[in-house]
Amino acid sequence: GAVVSQHPSWVICKSGTSVKIECRSLDFQATTMFWYRQFPKQSLMLMATSNEGSKATYEQGVEKDKFLINHASLTLSTLTVTSAHPEDSSFYICSARGRTSGGLWNEQFFGPGTRLTVL
Amino acid sequence: GQQVMQIPQYQHVQEGEDFTTYCNSSTTLSNIQWYKQRPGGHPVFLIQLVKSGEVKKQKRLTFQFGEAKKNSSLHITATQTTDVGTYFCVSGAGSYQLTFGKGTKLSVIP
Numbered sequence: 001g002a003v004v005s006q007h008p009s010w011v012i013c014k015s016g017t018s019v020k021i022e023c024r025s026l027d028f029q030a031t032t033m034f035w036y037r038q039f040p041k042q043s044l045m046l047m048a049t050s051n052e053g054s055k056a057t058y059e060q061g062v063e064k065d066k067f068l069i070n071h072a073s074l075t076l077s078t079l080t081v082t083s084a085h086p087e088d089s090s091f092y093i094c095s096a097r098g099r100t101s102g103g104l105w106n107e108q109f110f111g112p113g114t115r116l117t118v119l
Numbered sequence: 120g121q122q123v124m125q126i127p128q129y130q131h132v133q134e135g136e137d138f139t140t141y142c143n144s145s146t147t148l149s150n151i152q153w154y155k156q157r158p159g160g161h162p163v164f165l166i167q168l169v170k171s172g173e174v175k176k177q178k179r180l181t182f183q184f185g186e187a188k189k190n191s192s193l194h195i196t197a198t199q200t201t202d203v204g205t206y207f208c209v210s211g212a213g214s215y216q217l218t219f220g221k222g223t224k225l226s227v228i229p
Contacts, residue, residue, distance in 0.1 A: 043219045111161060
């Protein structure tokens with residue numbers, strides 16, 4: 001299957017600082033990228049959907065000014081957690097969807113995730 | 120995406136026993152996907168079901184989509200320790216946005 005990378009894999013930051021997480025599709029063009037958040041022992045919750053070159057669509061309850069998403073190219077999307085607080089500590093996972101040889105049109109390929117800890 | 124309910128939430132089985140997780144929706148689903156997430160890992164796509172009554176097999180895994188396209192199941196025959204993880208059913212609902220069920224966490228006792 002297609003490969004999606006995420007960087008960093010983990011990050012610890014102080015409260016009030018901003019953290020940027022990168023999501024890259026390595027061997028295909030990702031027309032759409034998704035950002036999820038997963039708290040311990042819980043399911044994945046979709047935060048936002050981004051299409052290349054356009055503004056992200058945020059799910060209800062997700063603050064777009066706090067979670068800045070940029071999808072500047074067909075292979076890169078970034079999530080910036082601004083003024084992070086301890087309650088933002090979570091596992092952030094991106095996924096990407098696009099046409100791959102042999103892939104399903106709406107199959108999503110997930111990155112390995114980024115574990116954010118805000119002190 | 121459309122809401123999907125998944126049961127059980129946890130399942131502990133002895134290695135070699137069978138395991139089944141069920142996924143239900145109050146509305147008709149356009150498709151259902153299944154993902155597996157190993158502890159500490161990310162979800163990995165297993166399969167997609169689209170047709171009413173569809174049954175697909177992957178080695179020891181059997182996936183079913185109900186006739187009314189409102190429920191689905193994943194059955195694992197003769198579980199192994201490598202089957203440990205959380206299995207999510209995911210609704211595609213005709214769009215590309217996925218709605219994850221709460222998942223079933225499978226533990227396999229050697």
